[in-house]
Every structure is written in structure tokens, then in C-alpha cells.
Amino acid sequence: MNWLRFSVLILLNTLLVSCSKFGAQYALAPEQNTFRQSATAVSNKLDILWVVDNSSSMGDDQQNLANNFKSFISSFVLKKYDFQLAVVPTDSYKGAFLGNPDTARFRGKDGTTSPAVSVITPLFENAIEIFQDNVLQGAMGSGDERAFQSMHYSLSSDLNSGFVRENSFLAIIIVSDEDDFSHDSSEAVAEYDNPNLHSISQYVSFLSDLTGSTPSIRRFSVSAMAIFDESCLGANEYGYLGIRYKEMIDATGGILGSICDDFSSTLNAIQNRIAELSTQFYLSREPRQESIVVAVDGTPVPRDLLNGWSYSSESNSIVFHGSYIPAQDSIIKVNFDPLAAK
Incomplete structure (x- = not known):
């Protein structure tokens, strides 16, 4: 509680x-x-994982995210939240098929698996600058974006053990111009009728078990900055509507934000929702x-x-x-x- x-x-x-x-x-x-x-209470402990698309079309969006990050973190710093921040790309799942568990690691700038700081906390005086570096995952990653599978692979890895703390609130934030197509094979299949496409419910169950949530007390949320309307889709040549992102957001109480809108406003809205969901007092x-x-x-x-x-x-x-x-x-x-x- x-x-x-x-x-x-x-x-x-x-x-x-x-x-x-x-x-x-x-x-x-x-x-x-x-x-x-207090900082030792459930409501003040935030574990925030950013899942950032590192495909060839995302360079400008990553920079936009870095430039506007203060809109997200400022209130958490001001109110002295005990937060942790980490970043993984949308193709980190590939290690599961390649026999390379190292891809599950939290990343630094340009996707390095050995950054100076992989988990950012308030103890770092330059926390904002570190995140602004780490979020720049580069644009040389796979075009087979699987945000949910990458999230699962990283949070399940012993290489990142301890990131999700007991009695903390886990926030997942996805930034991508394509939808999630997580499935059981290494082949790129961007089809909603793929019989091997993973269900939204299996990822909700994973996050629920990971955080020790109950039907009445959910200790996690998933938000996304993606493409959610035809106008934004038209402005992104290689984009997909975030249909599955919206389903996940609806299931977990997160925020739906467009990569075509002002990043500052969207990041502020996500920050507010995380603060609301994490700061509940049960009667x-x-x-x-x-x-x-x-x-x-x-x-x-x-x-x-x-x-x-x-x-x-x-x-x-x-x-x-x-x-x-x-x-x-x-x-x-x-x-x-x-x-x-x-």
C-alpha cells in the first residue's frame, strides 16, 4: 500500500x-x-522503462524526445520521487532468436549495451543529460519493431534484475512510428491476422505478475507516443497506425500521445498520468x-x-x-x- x-x-x-x-x-x-x-512508500517509487524505436525513420523523433525530456521529469524531481529510468530499443527481442542474451541489456547512446549509466536515478546530478544521451538509440535498428516483445525480453532478463522494485509503480513508455507485431518467430510479419501474433492480454498478465498487481490495485501502466490518426499516418511514409498500442493503453490506463503533436505537451500528460496512477491512497x-x-x-x-x-x-x-x-x-x-x- x-x-x-x-x-x-x-x-x-x-x-x-x-x-x-x-x-x-x-x-x-x-x-x-x-x-x-514518503520516498519509501509505494507511491514514490517509480520504475520507468522507455522502449524506443531505433529503425531508420526515427532519428528526428528520438532527438525531439531528448529535447523535451524536461517536460516529463521536472515534476518527479521537484516532488522528490524515487525514480529509475532505463531505455531499450524496439529490436532488443532479437537476442532471443539469435542466442544473444546481451541484447536484453538496458542501453546507452546509439544502442550500446555497456553505457556509463544504464539505470538513471535522482542520485545523478546530470540525470537529464544522461537520459538525453541514452534515448538517442540511433536509426540503424531493425524495421521489424516489436515493442512488447522487447519490453518482455528486457524485463525478464537477469542482466536487468532489480530494476522492477518491490512495491514500486512500473511505467512503460513506447516511442515509435510503427505498431507492435510481436510474435513467435524471427520472421518479419507485420500482419494483424498472423496466427502467431501475441495477444495484448498476455503482456498485461506478464506486467501484472511482475509488479505483484491485483484486480483492484494495478501497479503498472503502458503509454505510447505513436501514430493514432490518418493525418499523422500521412506524414510518416513508413508508419503504421498504433492499433495494438491503443489496446494496451486502454487496458492499463496509460496515455495515448501522437508523435506528430507537440512532444512537450504529450510528455507532460504522460508524467501527470503516471503520478496519478502511482499516488493512490487505499482506504x-x-x-x-x-x-x-x-x-x-x-x-x-x-x-x-x-x-x-x-x-x-x-x-x-x-x-x-x-x-x-x-x-x-x-x-x-x-x-x-x-x-x-x-
């Missing part, structure tokens, strides 16, 4: 009963859940939604999907949005009336 210290104060642990001519009446005592946002009981009152460091927070808090009935949690996403060491208090007795 997303807290270092968790306490539940129950003002009255029995039902209050009064008699009247109408019979017994019951009232449930209110509850208060108190959380501390001890199901609340009456109209009774929920939320405060951060003693200041009331409005109920607002864009800039405030919202309640997720699916996970029974409070989710923060916009400028109200708590920084490290914040104290979050949630008062509510429970919906039912224990």
Missing part, C-alpha cells in the same frame, strides 16, 4: 443504537485514514462518497478530476490530480463515513 505509516482512528467501534417508535435506528461512526507520503473501508473530506498538510483539497482529488470505486482509493499530487513527507488525511458496518 501507498504509505510509510498507516493508522486508522475509529471514533466509535460499535454501532450507535437508539430506540424510537419507528424501531431501532443505526449510525456508523466516522473514520479517518492518515497517510504519510480501510468503503466510504459514503458524499461524506469524503480530504486534506494535505492540513489544507482542504477540492474534489476535482483535473486539479484536486477523486475517488476510485474500483480500487477503493483516493487519487490526486494536477498540482494537488502530494510531495514527499506530506501528511494526507481522509475522513469519511463508512458505507457499511465491519
Whole structure:
């Protein structure tokens, strides 16, 4: 769960009963859940894997990503998230067919498997500059892009063990101008009716198992900067619509962003979504939604999907949005009336 210290104060642990001519009446005592946002809490640990297309058409897009990276990382740095960043190309899967496990390694500039820094953390004063180098994977890679298979191959490799940490939130971000066609053979087959095409659900299951997610608490998301409309497709001679990327995004709550749009805005949107999904506070009981009152460091927070808090009935949690996403060491208090007795 997303807290270092968790306490539940129950003002009255029995039902209050009064008699009247109408019979017994019951009232449930209110509850208060108190959380501390800290670097050792689930919500502050982010493991972010970038899967970057390194085919011949992607040089400009890689540079665009590097130039606008500050739009993505600035808020995580400001709020002192405990993040890790790594990069793999969309053809790293090839080692599985070539008997070369080294291709699973996280990469540096131009795809090198032995960069000075392969996992970037806040401990590096020049973290932004390191990422800007590492994301430039070059344009000499395979045109048989398999983002999902490359993600799986890298995250399953012992060479990258420890990257996905216990109780962290895993964010996958794909940058490509072609769709994913992961399948069981080494042959390039860019066909949606390929009987060997891997299903989206098998990759969702892989990520769920890897992160220890449950049906109510998902600890991962997949976002993509790709081609999602005919206008953008027309501007990319060798592109494909990101049909399977969209399916994965819909299944995991990520962000769909176009490589034809402003990279700064898209990266900021992805950053916001990761912060929202990773910073959830799970309540001890199901609340009456109209009774929920939320405060951060003693200041009331409005109920607002864009800039405030919202309640997720699916996970029974409070989710923060916009400028109200708590920084490290914040104290979050949630008062509510429970919906039912224990």
C-alpha cells in the first residue's frame, strides 16, 4: 500500500443504537485514514522503462524526445520521487532468436549495451543529460519493431534484475512510428491476422505478475507516443497506425500521445498520468462518497478530476490530480463515513 505509516482512528467501534417508535435506528461512526507520503512508500517509487524505436525513420523523433525530456521529469524531481529510468530499443527481442542474451541489456547512446549509466536515478546530478544521451538509440535498428516483445525480453532478463522494485509503480513508455507485431518467430510479419501474433492480454498478465498487481490495485501502466490518426499516418511514409498500442493503453490506463503533436505537451500528460496512477491512497473501508473530506498538510483539497482529488470505486482509493499530487513527507488525511458496518 501507498504509505510509510498507516493508522486508522475509529471514533466509535460499535454501532450507535437508539430506540424510537419507528424501531431501532443505526449510525456508523466516522473514520479517518492518515497517510504519510514518503520516498519509501509505494507511491514514490517509480520504475520507468522507455522502449524506443531505433529503425531508420526515427532519428528526428528520438532527438525531439531528448529535447523535451524536461517536460516529463521536472515534476518527479521537484516532488522528490524515487525514480529509475532505463531505455531499450524496439529490436532488443532479437537476442532471443539469435542466442544473444546481451541484447536484453538496458542501453546507452546509439544502442550500446555497456553505457556509463544504464539505470538513471535522482542520485545523478546530470540525470537529464544522461537520459538525453541514452534515448538517442540511433536509426540503424531493425524495421521489424516489436515493442512488447522487447519490453518482455528486457524485463525478464537477469542482466536487468532489480530494476522492477518491490512495491514500486512500473511505467512503460513506447516511442515509435510503427505498431507492435510481436510474435513467435524471427520472421518479419507485420500482419494483424498472423496466427502467431501475441495477444495484448498476455503482456498485461506478464506486467501484472511482475509488479505483484491485483484486480483492484494495478501497479503498472503502458503509454505510447505513436501514430493514432490518418493525418499523422500521412506524414510518416513508413508508419503504421498504433492499433495494438491503443489496446494496451486502454487496458492499463496509460496515455495515448501522437508523435506528430507537440512532444512537450504529450510528455507532460504522460508524467501527470503516471503520478496519478502511482499516488493512490487505499482506504480501510468503503466510504459514503458524499461524506469524503480530504486534506494535505492540513489544507482542504477540492474534489476535482483535473486539479484536486477523486475517488476510485474500483480500487477503493483516493487519487490526486494536477498540482494537488502530494510531495514527499506530506501528511494526507481522509475522513469519511463508512458505507457499511465491519
